Amino acid sequence: MRLFITGAGGFVGSHVARIASDRGHAVVGLVRSNSSAATLRRAAPDAEPILGDLRRPGGWFEALERTDAVIHLVATKAGNVYDQFPGTVIATERLLAEMKRAGVRRLVHISTFSVYDYEAPVSEQVLAEDAPLAQRPLGLTAYTQTKLQQERLVREAAAAGLAVTIIRPGAVWGGGELWDAGLGHVLGPLWLAVGDGVTRKFTYVENCAEAIVLAAERDEAIGQTLNIVDDDAPTQREYARMLKQHGIGVPTGLRVPFAFLRAWVGVLDRVNAKRFAGRARVPDILNPTSLDARFKRLVYPNTRAKAVLGWNPRYGLEEGLERALAQRP
Amino acid sequence: MIGCGAISASHLRFLNASTDVDLVAVCDASPSVGRYAVEAFGAPQSFTDAEEMLAKASPEVVHVLTPPATHQALIELALKAGAHVYCEKPITFTAAELEHVQRLARERALRCIEGHNYRFNNQIRKLDSLISSGALGEIHWVGLDLAVPMPDSDLGAPGGALHDYITHASYLALHYLGDRSFDDVRARWALVGDDPGPRYNDLTAVVGAGKACASIRISGSPRPFCFRINLRGTAGGAETDLFQPYLHVEREDRDAPLRPLTDQAANGARLIAASGRNFCEKVLQHSPLHGLERLLGLFYESIATGGPSPVTDGQVMATSRLIDAIVAEASS
Numbered sequence: 037m038r039l040f041i042t043g044a045g046g047f048v049g050s051h052v053a054r055i056a057s058d059r060g061h062a063v064v065g066l067v068r069s070n071s072s073a074a075t076l077r078r079a080a081p082d083a084e085p086i087l088g089d090l091r092r093p094g095g096w097f098e099a100l101e102r103t104d105a106v107i108h109l110v111a112t113k114a115g116n117v118y119d120q121f122p123g124t125v126i127a128t129e130r131l132l133a134e135m136k137r138a139g140v141r142r143l144v145h146i147s148t149f150s151v152y153d154y155e156a157p158v159s160e161q162v163l164a165e166d167a168p169l170a171q172r173p174l175g176l177t178a179y180t181q182t183k184l185q186q187e188r189l190v191r192e193a194a195a196a197g198l199a200v201t202i203i204r205p206g207a208v209w210g211g212g213e214l215w216d217a218g219l220g221h222v223l224g225p226l227w228l229a230v231g232d233g234v235t236r237k238f239t240y241v242e243n244c245a246e247a248i249v250l251a252a253e254r255d256e257a258i259g260q261t262l263n264i265v266d267d268d269a270p271t272q273r274e275y276a277r278m279l280k281q282h283g284i285g286v287p288t289g290l291r292v293p294f295a296f297l298r299a300w301v302g303v304l305d306r307v308n309a310k311r312f313a314g315r316a317r318v319p320d321i322l323n324p325t326s327l328d329a330r331f332k333r334l335v336y337p338n339t340r341a342k343a344v345l346g347w348n349p350r351y352g353l354e355e356g357l358e359r360a361l362a363q364r365p
Numbered sequence: 366m367i368g369c370g371a372i373s374a375s376h377l378r379f380l381n382a383s384t385d386v387d388l389v390a391v392c393d394a395s396p397s398v399g400r401y402a403v404e405a406f407g408a409p410q411s412f413t414d415a416e417e418m419l420a421k422a423s424p425e426v427v428h429v430l431t432p433p434a435t436h437q438a439l440i441e442l443a444l445k446a447g448a449h450v451y452c453e454k455p456i457t458f459t460a461a462e463l464e465h466v467q468r469l470a471r472e473r474a475l476r477c478i479e480g481h482n483y484r485f486n487n488q489i490r491k492l493d494s495l496i497s498s499g500a501l502g503e504i505h506w507v508g509l510d511l512a513v514p515m516p517d518s519d520l521g522a523p524g525g526a527l528h529d530y531i532t533h534a535s536y537l538a539l540h541y542l543g544d545r546s547f548d549d550v551r552a553r554w555a556l557v558g559d560d561p562g563p564r565y566n567d568l569t570a571v572v573g574a575g576k577a578c579a580s581i582r583i584s585g586s587p588r589p590f591c592f593r594i595n596l597r598g599t600a601g602g603a604e605t606d607l608f609q610p611y612l613h614v615e616r617e618d619r620d621a622p623l624r625p626l627t628d629q630a631a632n633g634a635r636l637i638a639a640s641g642r643n644f645c646e647k648v649l650q651h652s653p654l655h656g657l658e659r660l661l662g663l664f665y666e667s668i669a670t671g672g673p674s675p676v677t678d679g680q681v682m683a684t685s686r687l688i689d690a691i692v693a694e695a696s697s
Contacts, residue, residue, distance in 0.1 A: 117401075118371035125397045174405055185397060316648050 045072025210241030231294030502600030515585030525564030
């Protein structure tokens with residue numbers, strides 16, 4: 037296949053490009069800077085980097101015309117809603133319009149677990165693909181709001197006939213992202229280990245990237261939404277211990293029971309709503325929905341992804357860590 | 366409202382809170398952005414085409430909040446549709462373009478103002494009352510230091526990315542020079558960093574007006590970001606920062622020899638109080654843009670009462686002429 041990958045110089049994107057190349061696909065990778073282009077070249081020497089920005093016309097228009105499918109990873113993660121809107125939502129709007137013009141009929145869209153409604157009750161604490169999406173997005177983090185808007189555009193394009201697969205990866209770890217995979221909240225030298233005995237929805241980056249490429253290859257994936265989580269996801273405590281055993285520096289842990297923090301955050305949220313009309317801006321860790329999304333005790337099955345994609349996480353936790361350490365600069 | 370980017374949130378908050386103004390429509394080239402304004406702020410309808418919006422929603426006032434290169438055409442559309450205009454800075458890129466726009470507004474008996482919003486901030490008002498009380502004497506030095514996040518493109522403007530902030534610095538310089546006409550301008554600009562996109566992102570300018578002079582420094586590289594204002598007059602000086610507000614005052618008074626000491630004590634107390642207040646204001650999102658909502662209130666009031674505009678045509682033109690002079694000097 038001829039694949040067009042947005043965000044191909046990023047952490048996940050560069051792995052997707054390499055695996056797609058290894059599987060015989062012709063890869064064109066959209067990157068925003070020369071350094072991202074260099075990252076892509078190192079990861080996938082056969083891939084063709086194209087410098088550009090989805091929000092602006094450029095060489096990527098022409099590249100789309102020789103594409104069978106698009107894997108869309110681009111999103112902005114930092115800043116407020118208005119900082120993230122252009123790089124996440126407007127970029128997707130333009131991409132979908134150009135795909136239509138160029139006659140590209142297949143899209144694998146990378147979404148996030150953040151879009152789920154963590155306030156909604158789930159049976160047996162199981163959060164699967166058919167769980168409802170956030171109903172009151174305006175109180176959520178900027179990332180969640182913009183990813184919800186982005187996914188909405190993709191669903192509208194699917195309703196209009198585009199062949200779409202939506203992938204929702206868990207906390208992706210590997211390479212240079214060993215610590216930041218949803219482990220908790222770091223305050224200076226301290227790690228707030230919130231609910232550190234709860235299993236995390238981890239996925240090792242190469243496992244996740246393989247699932248994304250399989251989604252582009254398989255017709256059975258069209259119309260599907262798939263959560264990507266590895267089999268042997270550890271608890272935060274286990275993961276931190278494993279990092280330490282491999283000589284990776286981990287901040288000093290301060291254990292905070294989830295229920296304790298959640299109760300206080302709930303009180304703060306009510307005070308904010310009643311006293312300040314919700315105007316008080318607090319760190320994500322003090323946002324009840326964000327806290328639930330990251331630390332609530334839930335089970336994340338990966339059965340649908342396995343059945344639809346024929347995917348089995350190739351690397352276990354230990355093996356993934358050894359590969360990640362070997363790939364570190 | 367045309368253009369629903371970041372600044373629109375302040376406009377929409379004002380419009381939502383106002384009992385005298387009804388928001389009739391928003392317009393943005395991106396349908397998703399317009400939809401967000403509808404859902405987040407209750408705008409009744411959203412358009413992607415300004416002409417269609419003007420024809421169907423028939424607004425009495427139009428807020429132009431789009432990228433600067435589109436301002437002139439959109440203002441002219443709005444004025445021809447019979448609407449007053451509030452336009453974000455820079456209203457146009459040159460004084461000649463502004464003259465055309467102002468003539469069009471005058472011919473139609475409409476108002477068209479540029480967002481000189483920082484003039485309406487609390488800190489500026491405090492400095493203004495110090496000046497009008499005579500506590501600082503006649504202002505001779507005006508220092509304006511802006512360390513600000515620069516756009517990554519040149520905005521299609523003659524001053525490149527600098528044009529995003531040069532208006533604020535220019536109208537405040539003129540404000541503290543007593544709205545006197547300037548008689549000398551020196552300026553140099555540069556591009557700092559590897560990205561050629563902004564074209565220019567670092568400016569140093571000196572503006573002379575009689576005995577007084579203003580120095581303007583704008584750059585994207587110093588941290589943390591600040592908007593520092595430093596005034597020195599014949600009887601004293603005052604300093605503030607619009608991003609991290611505080612007030613520092615020093616005065617010389619022959620009849621009160623202890624004044625420097627009492628001023629120092631008062632400055633210390635104000636600084637401590639400002640630290641707590643700034644933290645609370647940051648949490649409660651009382652941003653440096655609070656002057657914008659105040660300016661919008663005065664603008665709508667002036668339309669309703671027929672009173673003078675809070676920003677006059679003369680002030681907008683003087684600002685534009687100063688920018689022309691800085692651009693000409695820096696280009697030479």
